[in-house]
Amino acid sequence: xxxxxxxxxAAAPVLDEALNAMLPYFxxxxxxxxxxxxLGEDAENALTDSREKxxxxxxxxxxxxxxxxxxxxxxxxxxxxxALAYQEKGRHIITSSVEHFSIMHTVKALEKQGFPITYLPVxxxxxxxxxxxxKAITPSTILVSVQLANPEVGTIQPIKEIAGITKERGILFHxxxxxxxxxxxxxxxxxxxxxxxxxxxxxxxxxGAGALWxxxxxxxxxxxxxxxxxxxxxxxxxxxxxxxxxxxxAQIAAKEMASRAEKMSKxxxxxxxxxxxxxxEVLVLGHPIQRLPGTASVAVKYIEGESVLLFLDMExxxxxxxxxxxxxxxxxxxxxxxxxxxxxxxxxxxxxxxxKDNTEEDVDRVIEVLPPIIKRLRDMSPLYRKAKKx
Amino acid sequence: xxxxYSETVMxxxxxxxxxxxxxxxDGIGEVGNPQCGDIMTxxxxxxxxxxxxxxxxxxxxxxxxxxxxxxxEMAKGKPLDDAVAxxxxxxAEALGGLPTNKMHCSNLGADALRAxxxxxxxxxxxxxxxxxxxxxxxxxxxxxxxxxxxHCPYCDLENPSDAPYCTSCGKPLDTH
Numbered sequence: 001x002x003x004x005x006x007x008x009x010a011a012a013p014v015l016d017e018a019l020n021a022m023l024p025y026f027x028x029x030x031x032x033x034x035x036x037x038x039l040g041e042d043a044e045n046a047l048t049d050s051r052e053k054x055x056x057x058x059x060x061x062x063x064x065x066x067x068x069x070x071x072x073x074x075x076x077x078x079x080x081x082x083a084l085a086y087q088e089k090g091r092h093i094i095t096s097s098v099e100h101f102s103i104m105h106t107v108k109a110l111e112k113q114g115f116p117i118t119y120l121p122v123x124x125x126x127x128x129x130x131x132x133x134x135k136a137i138t139p140s141t142i143l144v145s146v147q148l149a150n151p152e153v154g155t156i157q158p159i160k161e162i163a164g165i166t167k168e169r170g171i172l173f174h175x176x177x178x179x180x181x182x183x184x185x186x187x188x189x190x191x192x193x194x195x196x197x198x199x200x201x202x203x204x205x206x207x208g209a210g211a212l213w214x215x216x217x218x219x220x221x222x223x224x225x226x227x228x229x230x231x232x233x234x235x236x237x238x239x240x241x242x243x244x245x246x247x248x249x250a251q252i253a254a255k256e257m258a259s260r261a262e263k264m265s266k267x268x269x270x271x272x273x274x275x276x277x278x279x280x281e282v283l284v285l286g287h288p289i290q291r292l293p294g295t296a297s298v299a300v301k302y303i304e305g306e307s308v309l310l311f312l313d314m315e316x317x318x319x320x321x322x323x324x325x326x327x328x329x330x331x332x333x334x335x336x337x338x339x340x341x342x343x344x345x346x347x348x349x350x351x352x353x354x355x356k357d358n359t360e361e362d363v364d365r366v367i368e369v370l371p372p373i374i375k376r377l378r379d380m381s382p383l384y385r386k387a388k389k390x
Numbered sequence: 391x392x393x394x395y396s397e398t399v400m401x402x403x404x405x406x407x408x409x410x411x412x413x414x415x416d417g418i419g420e421v422g423n424p425q426c427g428d429i430m431t432x433x434x435x436x437x438x439x440x441x442x443x444x445x446x447x448x449x450x451x452x453x454x455x456x457x458x459x460x461x462x463e464m465a466k467g468k469p470l471d472d473a474v475a476x477x478x479x480x481x482a483e484a485l486g487g488l489p490t491n492k493m494h495c496s497n498l499g500a501d502a503l504r505a506x507x508x509x510x511x512x513x514x515x516x517x518x519x520x521x522x523x524x525x526x527x528x529x530x531x532x533x534x535x536x537x538x539x540x541h542c543p544y545c546d547l548e549n550p551s552d553a554p555y556c557t558s559c560g561k562p563l564d565t566h
């Protein structure tokens with residue numbers, strides 16, 4: 001049975017070009033970039049080359065890019081690094097209530113260490129209001145961190161407007177751009193941010209490589225102390241193969257961004273239309289216009305997400321959900337709750353994140369198999385019974 | 391997070407037994423809340439102090455549906471006192487085991503059945519025409535949303551739904 005994969009925000013297949021570029025760095029060209037000899041030099045050249053490719057994807061100066069192991073590390077580095085380095089100036093940090101866990105739990109950890117945190121509310125589409133940022137700033141604020149796009153519902157935040165405010169008040173602005181880089185145009189100069197996180201596995205590069213860009217002059221304390229890799233900013237032997245793969249993926253992403261986005265957004269819209277047209281009482285989540293091209297997030301009332309996922313998996317369709325039963329902590333997604341979605345409705349969350357290789361047939365198949373699954377589960381749901389009785 | 395459900399669980403999930411309502415039920419029991427994502431309603435018919443019929447409606451994950459189905463099968467035909475004694479461990483065992491963080495679903499199933507039986511007993515005791523719906527929920531005089539409890543996914547103890555860590559085993563509840 002053909003697998004229809006629609007969970008690209010979790011993982012995506014590595015591009016052939018990226019994989020082929022990586023392979024030599026495992027056996028033939030296996031040097032450590034820090035080594036003086038020629039094998040090390042080859043590895044270092046590979047890093048330099050990859051750095052240029054990744055920097056080009058975000059309109060940055062390669063010297064301002066630090067390689068990390070993943071998006072989570074980049075986010076930890078940015079938040080903890082700025083907090084530690086700038087705490088003499090102040091300790092207040094502002095973030096949103098819809099961030100990825102690598103931001104949420106990092107600020108919670110900082111909160112326990114005495115850094116007061118403000119969690120900005122969002123509207124029903126999941127968008128932060130720049131005016132709220134301005135209101136939240138105090139004389140002791142040292143950092144604002146707001147994601148560029150939300151991986152669960154796809155909403156793209158007004159980063160430029162927020163940067164206008166932080167620049168005026170002289171406060172550092174970090175953005176978790178992991179879900180956005182490679183999918184929508186990102187230019188750090190245009191955005192006006194001071195730090196930006198990205199990760200290769202979201203744009204068809206391998207897992208195990210990410211980066212933190214920081215504007216010249218911004219000096220967060222390093223997360224990893226040790227050797228002098230990355231100019232003393234991030235110790236640890238670099239994952240050369242993964243970084244090479246990320247570089248190639250970045251280059252291809254830049255080239256194909258527009259065509260991929262056009263194709264994916266058409267499929268996304270068809271999927272949403274098909275779902276809402278064939279199933280009643282479905283909430284479509286996220287901003288209708290300011291959204292990522294491949295993300296289709298819905299909440300189907302009266303049923304629970306994991307049970308839908310199990311049935312979809314039987315049909316070869318692989319997606320995700322923000323329901324409580326799915327999460328390890330048995331709590332419903334904080335993103336949906338912050339958007340004002342009722343817990344009961346949020347349990348019926350289905351997250352479709354399309355990729356460049358999804359086809360119209362894939363979408364048609366999902367539209368075909370989903371309604372009977374929903375009907376089956378609704379027929380045994382006490383919430384559906386109650387609602388229909390009126 | 392990969393779901394490690396046994397074949398038996400998947401079988402009961404795909405083909406649940408006894409789904410439905412009983413319009414003239416002798417007892418009705420309800421458990422769960424939207425915060426945790428599992429809600430079960432059990433309906434029973436009682437004859438000669440035995441469970442003549444059991445039907446359920448469940449809103450929830452694979453484990454919740456499988457548990458409801460299994461418990462309805464185990465309980466049907468049993469004397470009330472035996473049915474009340476069906477433990478969550480027995481249900482989990484009959485299902486070939488449940489993932490640790492799904493064990494609480496077996497609690498819910500057992501509770502729902504007991505609530506239905508209690509509902510029947512209350513009806514009989516007060517000589518009512520219709521059984522009172524017995525809802526299993528924490529006693530609280532605050533608003534229900536704020537006091538909703540969930541089970542710790544590690545040790546299965548009940549905790550308030552916004553507790554940062556389990557008050558019994560200490561594991562953080564905030565982690566995803």
